[in-house]
Amino acid sequence: MSTFYQPAALGEALSLLAGADRPAVLAGGTDIVVARREGKRADTAYLDITRIPELRETAQAEGGVTLGAAVTFSEMENSTVLQTHFPLLCQAAASVGSPQIRSRGTVGGNVANASPAADVAPALAALDAVALVQSKSGARRVPVAELIEGAAKTALDPGELIVSFFIPALPPDTRQGFDKIGRRNALSIARLNGACALTARGGKIAQARLCIGAATNRPHRFAEAEALLCGRAPDEALFAEAGKLISAAILEETGTRASSVYKLPVAAEFTAALLRKTWEEGI
Known part of the structure; x- marks a missing residue:
C-alpha cells in the first residue's frame, strides 16, 4: 500500500x-x-x-x-x-x-x-x-x-x-504562433511541434524566437536559424532557408535514424510553414 x-x-x-x-x-x-x-x-x-x-x-x-x-x-x-x-x-x-x-x-x-x-x-x-x-x-x-x-x-x-x-514580456508588435503534426487530428502525440515569436520592425524581423519539439530528445532553440531571420525582410525563400537549417541541425544532433527519411524533410517544411503562418496570421 x-x-x-x-x-x-x-x-x-x-x-x-x-x-x-x-x-x-x-x-x-x-x-x-x-x-x-x-x-x-x-x-x-x-x-x-x-x-x-x-x-x-x-x-x-x-x-x-x-x-x-x-x-x-x-x-x-x-x-x-x-x-x-x-x-x-x-x-x-x-x-x-x-x-x-x-x-x-x-x-x-x-x-x-x-x-x-x-x-x-x-x-x-x-x-x-x-x-x-x-x-x-x-x-x-x-x-x-x-x-x-x-x-x-x-x-x-x-x-x-x-x-x-x-x-x-515580449516586445511590442511580436507575432506568436504554435503548430503541431501528429498521426491524427485529435488525441495525438506530436511527431513534430513548434512555437514561434517574431518581432516586426520596419517590415523586417527584428527578433526571432523559434523552438521545435519532438524532433530531438528535448525542446530545441535553433540559434543559427534565429540569427538568419533577424534583420531580414520575410519571404518564402527566407523561411525555406530557415527550415533547411533546422533540418540539418536536427540531423547533426540525432544522427540518421529510421525516421529521418520522413522527419527531416517534414521538419524543414513544417518550420517554413510555422514561420509563414506566424508572420502573416500571428496572434
Whole structure:
C-alpha cells in the first residue's frame, strides 16, 4: 500500500519531499498513474500538490507573467492573462490530448515529465520562460530550455519542486504562433511541434524566437536559424532557408535514424510553414 500526502502549504510539501519517504510528485496524474498501471513505476509514497495556492496562480507580474506549476492545460487555454500576453501558450495547451486530459494535466508536469513530444514545454522555451524551483534548503531559477536535459531527464535535484514559471514580456508588435503534426487530428502525440515569436520592425524581423519539439530528445532553440531571420525582410525563400537549417541541425544532433527519411524533410517544411503562418496570421 502506498502513502498519500496532500499538503495545503508549500513549506509542508517541501518538507515531505526532503523526508525519508521521497514521495513522487503527483499533480494531474496523466503520466504517473498510467505508468504505475503499466507496471513501469512502483512508488511507495505520493505527494499531491494540487491544493497549494502558490502553484495554482496565473498572474501578471513586473516584467511579465507568473504561471503556477499546477495550473492545468484547460486553465491555461482559458486564462485571460495568457490570452492577452502569450496566446501561443493557450494554443499549445489546447493541443494537448483530450478535454479530460487537459482538465487534469498541468504545465509543471509537462516540463518535469520531460517527454520529447511535450506540447507546452517548447512554447515555454520559445518564450524564454524561467522555472522557479524550490526545495527545503532554498530556491533557484532555471530556464526551461536548460531544465529539460533529455528524454525523461531534468536538472531537478532530489527534493526539488517546480513551483512556477516566469515568462518575460515580449516586445511590442511580436507575432506568436504554435503548430503541431501528429498521426491524427485529435488525441495525438506530436511527431513534430513548434512555437514561434517574431518581432516586426520596419517590415523586417527584428527578433526571432523559434523552438521545435519532438524532433530531438528535448525542446530545441535553433540559434543559427534565429540569427538568419533577424534583420531580414520575410519571404518564402527566407523561411525555406530557415527550415533547411533546422533540418540539418536536427540531423547533426540525432544522427540518421529510421525516421529521418520522413522527419527531416517534414521538419524543414513544417518550420517554413510555422514561420509563414506566424508572420502573416500571428496572434
